[in-house]
Amino acid sequence: MDSALLIHRLHFAFTATFHYLFPQLTMGLALLIVVLKTIALRRNDKVYNDAARFWAKIFGINFVLGVVTGIPMEFQFGTNWSVFSRYAGGVIGQTLAMEGMFAFFLESSFLGLFLFGEKRLSPRAHWLSAVAVCVGAWVSGYFIIATDAFMQYPVGYYKAADGSLQLASFWKFVLNRWALWQYAHNMSGAVVTGAFVMTAVGAFYLLSGKWIEHGRIYVKVGVIAGCIFSILQVFPTGDKQGKLVSDYQPVTLAAMEGLFRGQSEAPLLILGQPNEERGKIDNPLEVPGMLSMLTYRRWNAQVRGLDAFPKEDWPGNIPLLYYSYHIMVGLGTFFIAVMGIALLLLWSGRLYSARWMLWILMLSAPFPYIANTAGWMTAELGRQPWLVYGLMRTEEGYSKVVSAGNGMFTLLGFMGMYMVLGILGLFLIRREIEHGPAGPEAASPFLAATEAK
Amino acid sequence: MTLGALWFWIVAVMVTVYVVLDGFDLGAGAIYLIAAKTGDERRRVLRAIGPVWDGNEVWLLAAGGTLYFAFPQLYASSFSGFYLPLMMVLWLLMLRAIGIEFRAHIDNPIWQSFFDAVFAVSSILLCVFFGAALGNVVRGVPLDSTGYFFEPLWTNFRLGDQVGILDWYTVLIGVVALVTLAAHGSHYIALKTDEDLGRRARGFALLCWPLQFFFTCISLVATYFIRPEVMENYSRHKIGLLVPIVVFSSLAVMLWATPKGKEKIAFVASSLYIAGMLVGAAFALYPVVLPARDRQYDLTIASTSAGVHGLSVGLIWWTLGAILALAYFAFVYRMFRGKVQVGEGHY
Numbered sequence A: 001m002d003s004a005l006l007i008h009r010l011h012f013a014f015t016a017t018f019h020y021l022f023p024q025l026t027m028g029l030a031l032l033i034v035v036l037k038t039i040a041l042r043r044n045d046k047v048y049n050d051a052a053r054f055w056a057k058i059f060g061i062n063f064v065l066g067v068v069t070g071i072p073m074e075f076q077f078g079t080n081w082s083v084f085s086r087y088a089g090g091v092i093g094q095t096l097a098m099e100g101m102f103a104f105f106l107e108s109s110f111l112g113l114f115l116f117g118e119k120r121l122s123p124r125a126h127w128l129s130a131v132a133v134c135v136g137a138w139v140s141g142y143f144i145i146a147t148d149a150f151m152q153y154p155v156g157y158y159k160a161a162d163g164s165l166q167l168a169s170f171w172k173f174v175l176n177r178w179a180l181w182q183y184a185h186n187m188s189g190a191v192v193t194g195a196f197v198m199t200a201v202g203a204f205y206l207l208s209g210k211w212i213e214h215g216r217i218y219v220k221v222g223v224i225a226g227c228i229f230s231i232l233q234v235f236p237t238g239d240k241q242g243k244l245v246s247d248y249q250p251v252t253l254a255a256m257e258g259l260f261r262g263q264s265e266a267p268l269l270i271l272g273q274p275n276e277e278r279g280k281i282d283n284p285l286e287v288p289g290m291l292s293m294l295t296y297r298r299w300n301a302q303v304r305g306l307d308a309f310p311k312e313d314w315p316g317n318i319p320l321l322y323y324s325y326h327i328m329v330g331l332g333t334f335f336i337a338v339m340g341i342a343l344l345l346l347w348s349g350r351l352y353s354a355r356w357m358l359w360i361l362m363l364s365a366p367f368p369y370i371a372n373t374a375g376w377m378t379a380e381l382g383r384q385p386w387l388v389y390g391l392m393r394t395e396e397g398y399s400k401v402v403s404a405g406n407g408m409f410t411l412l413g414f415m416g417m418y419m420v421l422g423i424l425g426l427f428l429i430r431r432e433i434e435h436g437p438a439g440p441e442a443a444s445p446f447l448a449a450t451e452a453k
Numbered sequence B: 001m002t003l004g005a006l007w008f009w010i011v012a013v014m015v016t017v018y019v020v021l022d023g024f025d026l027g028a029g030a031i032y033l034i035a036a037k038t039g040d041e042r043r044r045v046l047r048a049i050g051p052v053w054d055g056n057e058v059w060l061l062a063a064g065g066t067l068y069f070a071f072p073q074l075y076a077s078s079f080s081g082f083y084l085p086l087m088m089v090l091w092l093l094m095l096r097a098i099g100i101e102f103r104a105h106i107d108n109p110i111w112q113s114f115f116d117a118v119f120a121v122s123s124i125l126l127c128v129f130f131g132a133a134l135g136n137v138v139r140g141v142p143l144d145s146t147g148y149f150f151e152p153l154w155t156n157f158r159l160g161d162q163v164g165i166l167d168w169y170t171v172l173i174g175v176v177a178l179v180t181l182a183a184h185g186s187h188y189i190a191l192k193t194d195e196d197l198g199r200r201a202r203g204f205a206l207l208c209w210p211l212q213f214f215f216t217c218i219s220l221v222a223t224y225f226i227r228p229e230v231m232e233n234y235s236r237h238k239i240g241l242l243v244p245i246v247v248f249s250s251l252a253v254m255l256w257a258t259p260k261g262k263e264k265i266a267f268v269a270s271s272l273y274i275a276g277m278l279v280g281a282a283f284a285l286y287p288v289v290l291p292a293r294d295r296q297y298d299l300t301i302a303s304t305s306a307g308v309h310g311l312s313v314g315l316i317w318w319t320l321g322a323i324l325a326l327a328y329f330a331f332v333y334r335m336f337r338g339k340v341q342v343g344e345g346h347y
């Protein structure tokens, strides 16, 4: 591969993957904080209000990291993918600009009020500011997903005389069916992250015998949300995403599933390593006919394999794509199992004392991050070799004027910077968890720090 | 006015709003180490900008997004051509954000001094970089027939064919920006705080004034000297005369209002000064959006704007979005109006 191309891809992949570690928690927690605030307001319950304030502190730190890693994303379309931007900007510029106008303004304005304004606002107004932050985060998610969805499944455009893509139908583009399902699936994944993190902190408090009252609330809210959204993650949203891929990117589906040769009664592969050289799967463990069933709802349906497509249209990195997909799906199954059992225990009133389950819940916090990242890797690797599916290849889209050396310089710069940010973020969040939900005075992350001395 | 021209002015206004708003928190950062001495004063500066700086910075993103949407080719050429300085701006923005937000998390003098320095130095450098960026746009870049260019950080600091991001002219504009925003930040801090800190900020604003006046004049002369074409629009459309009137009368008002302690008036005048300078630059460029060193390769509104349907649809949602954004800003600034109180918790 051309080394400038490789560097630009790595540049984008690294920064996007790192960025998305933060918004998934932002978007998930935002919803859960609204839940806590709503319960606090309706029952006039001080503990729930303190709980919301505690999570707002963690939210605040995470948000800052999401913002600072998000700004480079917006820039990189131009800096690293300028040919692509010139080509597709007439369409995807719409959603990127709308994200700023409708989501970021809302979110950033009300976040200030939410974090700093509790004393100045009435409880209802403070609740409203939490809702506004949540709406901002979720709207932001939609616009960026719609942008990505256009790259996966371009609709609503026409080709102008100079060869660039221009907007033909605003609604077709914005309400892209790919975007709708991708959004549902992705946002549900974000809530899964938020729920697992909240549960894990609650489990930690219960296990260590500190902040018991809070620990119970976090575990309860987290497990209920985690169970609902883990199920939504698989059905209907994951299933529908899979349908879309099989309809519009059949070669991607074949690579995701590791199906080298097309067949009827295609099996669903649970485990196994793709062996590209020999065009087969090593050590397969499969459920016969299941793949045909899942994609076409018939056991004996013919599923096209990679052999049905010209090799230059195959995704470039089939093993990684295959593993990403299987990790996501495997973890998805695991989440339902864990949260399902936890919910049963909660129901029967035994969860708070079931230490083994609390241990599992505490240690599971990293997995949704892995699943979400793997999901994105599936989507983005699966789109290859296209940058805009069927229209522009990835190798055509990068900034030809930016040499590999300059790209490497800034990639290394981002790696160093993000390492520092990551360590700082983990350190500060760990500290907040250690401090625990402080008294009512802790109106903001910043205040808590100055008063907890 | 054509649709493209309308969007040109929309983007120009958004950039101006960005500089006026984020300018005061950048400027507050630039004077931070000198103007705020004690821990309490530093906390008060941070409290004065804390609830608003992120919202201010969103204007940069929104302006960037709008630029992408309305002029995709301009966005593509300029962002890849200014690759290195933009990446550095990104790093500085990151450092600055964590400087503001993470400082107060740990009550340890070493930790806090470190983040104080991070905040101040990144703010100063950002002021200079933004000024230099404006300088590059006015001076022109080495575009060729492909519509792309790539500028190294510097070559020989002279204005030949092989220009870099930094040369004597762009550095000069960087200095103008630093002085202007430092003054702007001082006016804001004077407005938002009292006692010693407020007095010191006012003194600082006064100190900046002669520098600002001097560098404004120098930069205008230098601009005419390196790029006489900037006068074309001014001689063609008399309305352009408003620009120097606004710029110099704002300067005069600042000189009058600052010593009298009329902080609000001084701050508004400083905002108008910035708006005048930026709108003046946009006026001089129009309808060119990115001048080339070789004029035949200039990028213009017509050669870079997106399709007509996209631009018209955009007017609808943009107007709606802008009304909402203004409403949020009015609300937030109202909530946090008045002087920052000493006892008040945050930061």
Ligand code: HDD
Residues within 6 Å of the ligand: A152, A182, A183, A185, A186, A187, A188, A189, A190, A192, A193, A233, A234, A238, A239, A241, A242, A243, A245, A252, A328, A329, A330, A331, A332, A333, A335, A368, A371, A372, A373, A374, A375, A376, A377, A378, A379, A380, A382, A383
């Ligand atoms: C908590 C995270 C999580 C979990 C448990 C799952 N997913 Fe997922 N998945 C995502 C998080 C995610 C994601 C990060 O949200 C992705 C990446 C791109 C996107 O829009 O959503 C995604 C994409 C994605 C795609 C699109 C790939 C493409 O666009 O090429 C499919 C087909 C699935 N998922 C299917 C599933 C199925 C069948 C699951 C059943 C267990 C599943 N996902 C669990």
Ligand code: HEM
Residues within 6 Å of the ligand: A009, A010, A012, A013, A014, A016, A017, A018, A020, A081, A144, A145, A147, A148, A372, A373, A376, A377, A380, A381, A384, A386, A387, A394
């Ligand atoms: C929704 C917003 C997103 C958009 C618009 C987007 C767009 C892009 C673009 C333009 C590229 C470079 C071109 C290419 O290599 O195909 C890319 C590559 C990539 N992105 Fe995304 N991305 C988004 C979100 C994400 C997220 C959240 C992740 C990870 C968690 C991610 C992971 C990757 C990876 C791994 C690559 C490299 C693929 C390769 O080079 O083979 N993306 N994406």
Ligand code: HEM
Residues within 6 Å of the ligand: A016, A019, A020, A022, A023, A024, A026, A027, A062, A063, A064, A065, A066, A067, A068, A069, A070, A071, A072, A073, A074, A075, A104, A107, A108, A137, A138, A140, A141, A142, A144, A145, A186, B054, B057, B058, B061
């Ligand atoms: C590659 C494409 C992406 C771009 C260009 C991008 C751009 C940005 C920018 C500029 C910010 C900072 C906003 C501010 O200052 O308030 C941000 C934060 C955010 N982004 Fe991204 N982003 C990308 C990927 C994603 C994805 C895939 C999602 C989720 C679906 C997402 C969701 C968010 C959210 C919710 C925030 C709010 C702040 C936070 O969560 O910490 N972004 N993004």
